[in-house]
Amino acid sequence: MRREEILELLKHKRTKCMVYTRVMGYHRPVESFNIGKKGEHRERKQFKEEKCKIAV
Numbered sequence: 828m829r830r831e832e833i834l835e836l837l838k839h840k841r842t843k844c845m846v847y848t849r850v851m852g853y854h855r856p857v858e859s860f861n862i863g864k865k866g867e868h869r870e871r872k873q874f875k876e877e878k879c880k881i882a883v
Contacts, residue, residue, distance in 0.1 A: 834841075846857045848868060857868055 847854045
């Protein structure tokens with residue numbers, strides 16, 4: 828079964844997810860961005876900050 832078929836089959840169980848991002852010190856929903864800002868948001872790279880390892 829293809830991905831599209833599975834999504835269509837389970838459409839009644841799905842809910843809309845609001846994605847927020849921090850912009851200039853406050854949180855805004857990505858949904859409210861203009862076209863250019865939405866494209867910029869899609870191109871962002873996720874990273875996980877690790878603890879600083881200090882040699883003692």
